Amino acid sequence: MWFKNLHLYRLPKPWNITAAELEAQLDRHALQACGASDAQSTGWVPPRTGAPLLHSVNRQHLLALGIEQKLLPTSVVKQFADDRAREIADAEGRKVGRKEMREIREEMRLQLLPRAFVRRRTTWGWIDPVNGWLAVDAGAAGKAEEFVEQLRKSLDKLPAKPLRVVRSPSAAMTGWLADGDAPAGFTLDQDLELRSPEQARVRYVKHALEGAEIRQHIAGGKTATKLAMTWNDRISFVLTEDLQLKRLAFLDLLKEESEQQSDDADERFDLDFALMSGEVARLLDDLVEALGGEVAAD
Structure with missing residues (x-):
């Protein structure tokens, strides 16, 4: 387990939270598979298959955020919506307006979601309560923020702040x-x-x-x-x-x-x-x- 990127956040040093407390709180927010009408699902997954949601070694904690996303390209929704609009125009002899077209696209999106492929990605994080670090292995800032936001939702308290140094x-x-x-x-x-x-x-x-x-x-x-x-x-x-x-x-x-x-x-x-x-x-x-x-x- 070797991280490739580090987005850094400061925790109190030391942060007095046990592995059992962390794991119990993560368990309440484990990843659930996308439902038929869900475009995305987010939750914690085991760092190792079949293992607990928190992997701890020497008071160092490894955790993984799983994100399931339905792959439904806008172009596919548009194609089905255009076909539906033509059917209405032919059957009723009228042109579909903008507002109705938006409603048709949303209707097609909901109809197509259950048939969409699901992609899962994982973002890794490391908590060091001894030295007061939270590090997220993410290439993009948005994915790091997504991880921290989900961690804030999952824990009763997360006293994490971005690292600030004297010299830029x-x-x-x-x-x-x-x-x-x-x-x-x-x-x-x-x-x-x-x-x-x-x-x-x-x-x-x-x-x-x-x-x-x-x-x-x-x-x-x-x-x-x-x-x-x-x-x-x-x-x-x-x-x-x-x-x-x-x-x-x-x-x-x-x-x-x-x-x-x-x-x-x-x-x-x-x-x-x-x-x-x-x-x-x-x-x-x-x-x-x-x-x-x-x-x-x-």
């Missing part, structure tokens, strides 16, 4: 590039995006970032919006101006530790999650420090 990631990344020096424990890699005040963008992929060209862009007013970095030769990622970590890659040294310790699938799953959560918690501590620390709570 954009300012920090721009400073590191201008100085040619990464913060302690990190190295700067070879992917970068810069943006001007006029929204012009320059992207570098697998390109050395130490040259004068980068500094000239910065001197001209461009700021960094994405920067590839590696932490302690163990995890590489892309830091964004919105304080998201994308394209996480747990380097071979870290994965080898799991492979050497177990060949059993269940034990391996637990080891992978324990290694990932432990390493990411340490990475986040160092990253927050590199960004000047957290903004004091109001």
Whole structure:
């Protein structure tokens, strides 16, 4: 279980909630299959088939949000509605108006929903009540917000807030590039995006970032919006101006530790999650420090 993206939220440190309490509350909101007239259904699913809704290892919790969606393209609804409108026009000798056409489309949508294919997707989340983290593995902000919104609905209380740091990631990344020096424990890699005040963008992929060209862009007013970095030769990622970590890659040294310790699938799953959560918690501590620390709570 290795996350690929991190949308970060702060919890109280420590957050005094037990695994049993979390699981009992999630159970009330388990995923139910889409009914005949449902376009979508959302709820919690087991992180492993046949397992509980909450997977816990060393007070670290893994959970998965399942979303079932009916696949009913607008073009298909329109085709059936147009056919129905022509039948009415031929039978009654009149033209179907706009309001009636909207009603026909809605009628066709409801008729077609029971016959639509169902697609399921899963969004993963990690709760670290010891160090006060909630992280969602989602490539898009909307999916992360969907996860957190469902978690708020499911739990009696979720004291989660977006992570706030003293120094903005954009300012920090721009400073590191201008100085040619990464913060302690990190190295700067070879992917970068810069943006001007006029929204012009320059992207570098697998390109050395130490040259004068980068500094000239910065001197001209461009700021960094994405920067590839590696932490302690163990995890590489892309830091964004919105304080998201994308394209996480747990380097071979870290994965080898799991492979050497177990060949059993269940034990391996637990080891992978324990290694990932432990390493990411340490990475986040160092990253927050590199960004000047957290903004004091109001």
